[in-house]
Amino acid sequence: MKPRNLYDKLWESHVVRQEEDGTALLYIDRHLVHEVTSPQAFEGLRINGRTPWRQGSVLAVADHNVPTTGREAGIKDPISRLQVETLDSNCEHFGIEEFRMNDLRQGIVHVVGPEQGATLPGMTVVCGDSHTSTHGAFAALAFGIGTSEVEHVLATQCLIARKSKSMRISVEGKLSPGVTAKDVALYIIGKIGTAGGTGYAMEFSGNAIRSLSMEGRMTLCNMAIEAGARAGMVAVDEKTLDYVRGRPFSPKGEMFDAACRYWNTLKSDEGASFDSEVTIDAAEIRPQVTWGTSPEMVVPIDGSVPDPGKVADPVKRQGMEKALEYMGLKPDTKMEDIQVDKVFIGSCTNSRIEDLRAAAAIVRGRHVAGNVKLAMVVPGSGLVKHQAEEEGLDRIFIDAGFEWRDPGCSMCLAMNDDRLRPGERCASTSNRNFEGRQGPGGRTHLVSPELAAAAAVAGHFIDPGKLS
Amino acid sequence: MKAFKQLNGIVVPLDRPNVDTDAIIPKQFLKSIHRSGFGPNLFDEWRYLDHGEPGMDNSKRPLNPEFVLNKKRYQGAEILLGRENFGCGSSREHAPWALEDYGIRAIIAPSFADIFYNNCFKNGLLPIRLDAEIVDRLFRETFESESYRLSVDLEKQLIETPSGEKIAFDVDSFRKHCLVEGLDDIGLTLIHKDEIRAYEKRRESVQPWLFNRNGK
Numbered sequence: 192m193k194p195r196n197l198y199d200k201l202w203e204s205h206v207v208r209q210e211e212d213g214t215a216l217l218y219i220d221r222h223l224v225h226e227v228t229s230p231q232a233f234e235g236l237r238i239n240g241r242t243p244w245r246q247g248s249v250l251a252v253a254d255h256n257v258p259t260t261g262r263e264a265g266i267k268d269p270i271s272r273l274q275v276e277t278l279d280s281n282c283e284h285f286g287i288e289e290f291r292m293n294d295l296r297q298g299i300v301h302v303v304g305p306e307q308g309a310t311l312p313g314m315t316v317v318c319g320d321s322h323t324s325t326h327g328a329f330a331a332l333a334f335g336i337g338t339s340e341v342e343h344v345l346a347t348q349c350l351i352a353r354k355s356k357s358m359r360i361s362v363e364g365k366l367s368p369g370v371t372a373k374d375v376a377l378y379i380i381g382k383i384g385t386a387g388g389t390g391y392a393m394e395f396s397g398n399a400i401r402s403l404s405m406e407g408r409m410t411l412c413n414m415a416i417e418a419g420a421r422a423g424m425v426a427v428d429e430k431t432l433d434y435v436r437g438r439p440f441s442p443k444g445e446m447f448d449a450a451c452r453y454w455n456t457l458k459s460d461e462g463a464s465f466d467s468e469v470t471i472d473a474a475e476i477r478p479q480v481t482w483g484t485s486p487e488m489v490v491p492i493d494g495s496v497p498d499p500g501k502v503a504d505p506v507k508r509q510g511m512e513k514a515l516e517y518m519g520l521k522p523d524t525k526m527e528d529i530q531v532d533k534v535f536i537g538s539c540t541n542s543r544i545e546d547l548r549a550a551a552a553i554v555r556g557r558h559v560a561g562n563v564k565l566a567m568v569v570p571g572s573g574l575v576k577h578q579a580e581e582e583g584l585d586r587i588f589i590d591a592g593f594e595w596r597d598p599g600c601s602m603c604l605a606m607n608d609d610r611l612r613p614g615e616r617c618a619s620t621s622n623r624n625f626e627g628r629q630g631p632g633g634r635t636h637l638v639s640p641e642l643a644a645a646a647a648v649a650g651h652f653i654d655p656g657k658l659s
Numbered sequence: 660m661k662a663f664k665q666l667n668g669i670v671v672p673l674d675r676p677n678v679d680t681d682a683i684i685p686k687q688f689l690k691s692i693h694r695s696g697f698g699p700n701l702f703d704e705w706r707y708l709d710h711g712e713p714g715m716d717n718s719k720r721p722l723n724p725e726f727v728l729n730k731k732r733y734q735g736a737e738i739l740l741g742r743e744n745f746g747c748g749s750s751r752e753h754a755p756w757a758l759e760d761y762g763i764r765a766i767i768a769p770s771f772a773d774i775f776y777n778n779c780f781k782n783g784l785l786p787i788r789l790d791a792e793i794v795d796r797l798f799r800e801t802f803e804s805e806s807y808r809l810s811v812d813l814e815k816q817l818i819e820t821p822s823g824e825k826i827a828f829d830v831d832s833f834r835k836h837c838l839v840e841g842l843d844d845i846g847l848t849l850i851h852k853d854e855i856r857a858y859e860k861r862r863e864s865v866q867p868w869l870f871n872r873n874g875k
Contacts (some may be wrong), residue, residue, distance in 0.1 A: 213831075214831075227690075227751070228752065247872035248871075274691075283810060337774060337777065353833075385747055390773060446868050604686050
């Protein structure tokens with residue numbers, strides 16, 4: 192049999208029907224739903240008199256709009272409140288399991304899925320959210336869809352899809368101390384560009400990837416979409432099985448063992464081919480900071496803002512000039528000389544317990560700098576928050592002057608009250624530095640939790656190793 | 660879904676790469692639970708000088724005269740000309756809803772982000788990929804000639820410029836079929852419901868853990 196890559200295996204095992212024109216009916220095992228991209232899909236079901244095909248495949252949670260403070264009092268913004276209440280009533284009406292806002296299990300959908308064991312190896316996982324690529328860390332085929340497709344999956348348990356091309360990104364060698372999964376992700380995006388993965392499903396491999404924890408792999412796969420790839424994935428290994436074991440939605444006992452036998456086959460075969468291959472030397476990767484308005488506009492922490500004048504391509508040069516104007520930065524400024532106004536530690540990229548531990552280790556015994564107006568930590572779920580509090584991390588952050596919030600998407604996209612004011616500069620552990628993403632006129636620099644924590648206590652970007 | 664066969668429309672050039680869905684429709688407008696009404700807030704942060712929020716009377720807001728959509732010569736445009744990686748970022752279908760609600764029916768660019776590209780077809784909006792050099796030329800022609808129009812024929816997969824030049828484009832045959840006919844693809848999929856059930860049965864016998872109701 193011809194050797195197959197991981198994507199081939201995941202794709203082929205989910206094809207219900209192959210059409211001659213190249214499209215396929217692809218079966219979806221897990222459908223995650225949140226409040227922003229689902230109301231029109233449920234409305235569509237109602238209008239056409241349809242019901243969900245398999246309710247047990249759906250798990251819903253409100254995350255984008257929920258407040259991160261004072262939520263016992265409910266949601267103040269009436270439009271946000273209506274959207275969350277609409278999710279509640281749709282789930283109730285259609286018999287879908289939902290973790291409501293004040294449930295301890297509520298959180299960001301891409302943190303909740305894996306945490307509950309709702310994301311399992313070998314599954315197809317979809318959600319009306321581009322960061323669904325996160326779940327590929329479990330050797331699942333996971334990708335974001337639009338609202339019409341949310342309705343399509345609810346109604347049919349399938350999607351009409353066409354197989355993507357495959358790309359393998361091998362990160363070989365050993366990561367330097369202080370280099371995180373976030374830095375690997377940003378480095379890859381800097382290297383191949385935000386459209387470098389367009390049309391591809393991306394597998395991350397190599398010993399530097401195998402050395403990452405499951406949470407690190409989630410961070411990496413989460414950012415695959417920022418490289419243009421709808422799906423990112425990592426093969427199953429012992430770490431995958433250890434993570435999944437004992438989760439509330441995971442199979443138990445003999446069924447778990449049977450599942451493991453199958454899951455252990457979820458890796459690219461020896462000699463499998465890919466449509467594109469990229470190899471990266473892990474030793475080249477330094478901690479990364481973005482300087483512009485696209486995740487590909489990124490440099491190492493000890494680097495400087497680039498000079499558009501040195502770029503020949505006029506479209507690219509113009510894009511850089513617009514970005515610098517928006518960001519209020521001058522060419523050749525050292526990244527470490529850039530001061531920040533706010534610090535955000537959170538989002539589906541970096542809000543899991545290991546992220547909070549890493550940030551807390553830097554913050555411990557230090558204090559947020561005087562020029563930093565707000566430093567906030569938004570855990571990815573109620574369970575992450577609870578775990579962090581058991582470990583005393585909340586005290587470390589609060590004693591240092593951070594705000595310790597309730598879980599949600601928060602200032603990653605600023606749909607709730609957590610946002611930047613025009614001109615404010617933020618060190619953020621989120622995934623997008625687009626114009627206005629964290630609030631109109633806000634200036635976002637994407638970094639790892641370690642670098643965000645270091646920026647909070649220094650008041651400017653700094654390599655954590657240089658903190659006194 | 661609205662069918663798309665032919666179109667002859669004014670072209671509006673949006674000359675920047677990586678136009679993301681946050682720019683196309685900013686997040687504050689995603690709180691709506693409806694599918695329509697997003698047009699007045701298309702490109703909100705570039706289009707208006709003040710900050711927009713849902714519920715505002717957009718006709719009273721100050722327009723940014725520099726933004727291309729506000730220029731007199733491009734009023735009534737139905738074709739948007741863009742650069743690389745158009746529609747990158749989030750999966751929000753509100754982006755094509757906003758474009759469609761504004762009156763855009765086709766977008767021409769060298770490349771599109773995958774999810775956005777896919778979402779367009781679900782909403783009667785035709786995204787067309789052309790070589791960067793051709794797009795570059797179309798930008799020049801659009802800038803140079805007032806009320807520049809293009810004709811788009813989806814059935815023939817041809818664009819015609821005012822000078823009579825014909826440019827062929829590729830489109831997935833299934834998506835083309837759905838767009839030309841204005842088909843709802845849920846209905847198409849449900850034709851195969853017995854096959855879906857049979858697949859589930861097969862799969863459940865070998866991977867039963869997938870069919871537990873949420874671990875219970």
